[in-house]
Amino acid sequence: MDNKSYQDHFFKKAKDRGYRSRSAFKLIELNKKFKFLKNGTKLLDLGSFPGGWCQVAKENVKNGKILGVDKKEVTEIKGIKFIIGDFLQEKSKISILKYFNTNIDVILSDMASNTTGNKNLDAIRTNELCLSVINFSLQLLNKKGVLISKIFMGEDFEEIKKTAKKNFKKINFYKPDSSRSESRETYIHCSGLST
Ligand SMILES: C[S@@+](CC[C@H](N)C(=O)[O-])C[C@H]1O[C@@H](n2cnc3c(N)ncnc32)[C@H](O)[C@@H]1O
Known part of the structure; x- marks a missing residue:
């Protein structure tokens, strides 16, 4: 599928299903593969x-606790708490820890830095996140x-892989079909803390 057809296909599909973003389909695919959205799940x-990801999470998690964090304000989704903030700032991390006040089951990050026009720089910034x-x-x-x-294929990819391997028992990479093939984006799945 060329880029334009891809955009049109997933735009229409998202609109038909009431999702706020085409990205919603990436989480649907990721969950089909790794099965992490369950009843009672505490999720960030x-x-x-x-x-879009919060909508999919909510559809699949009953009696859980879901928190969304973004620099931008997200329009309300019933049953989900949102914090507006920059994740890289310490105060956002403190707010997240305070909100859950216990360990949680799932952390998702679809964060991407603003595009600069320089693909290498974009990849480095998103990988820092x-x-x-x-x-x-x-x-x-x-x-x-x-x-x-989310992680971008780039020069710092190996460093991230090494850090993930050191801290988790199992890691995998998966690129959903709904992620454009020409995009360097893929997703890292890490499970079971090593320590
Ligand atoms: C690809 S969009 C996420 C789409 C979302 N998963 C959905 O399905 O609707 C990436 C988001 O990451 C956010 N973001 C980027 N850097 C961030 C940061 N440092 N802290 C919080 N949010 C950040 C951007 O504001 C943007 O809304």
Whole structure:
């Protein structure tokens, strides 16, 4: 599928199903593959605007606790709490820890830095976010917890893989069909803390 047909196909599909973003289908595919959205799940969604992943999480998690965090304000979704803030700032991390006040089951990050026009720089910035999420997850996830984060293929990819391998028992990479083939984006799935 060329880029334009891809955009049109997933735009229409998202509109038909009432999802706020085409990205919603990436989470549907990720969950089909790794099966982490369950009843009772405590879940953090980083980079939640406009809310597509939160919509999918809510459909699949009953009696859980879901928190979305983004620099941008997300329009309300019943039953989900949102915090507006920059994840890289310490005060956002403190607010997240305070909100859950216990270890959680799933951390998702679809955060992507603003595009600059320089693909290498964009990849480096988004991967910095991914690394920061991995480091933060050590404070928040429970022992059997799952972390899924967007990551770009780039020169720092190996470093992130190494950090993930050091801290988690199992790691996988998965690129959903709904992620454009020409995009360097893929997702890292980490499960079970090593320590
Ligand atoms: C691809 S969009 C996420 C789409 C979302 N998963 C959905 O389905 O609706 C990436 C988001 O990451 C957010 N973001 C980027 N850097 C961030 C940061 N440092 N802290 C919080 N959010 C950030 C952006 O504001 C943007 O809304």
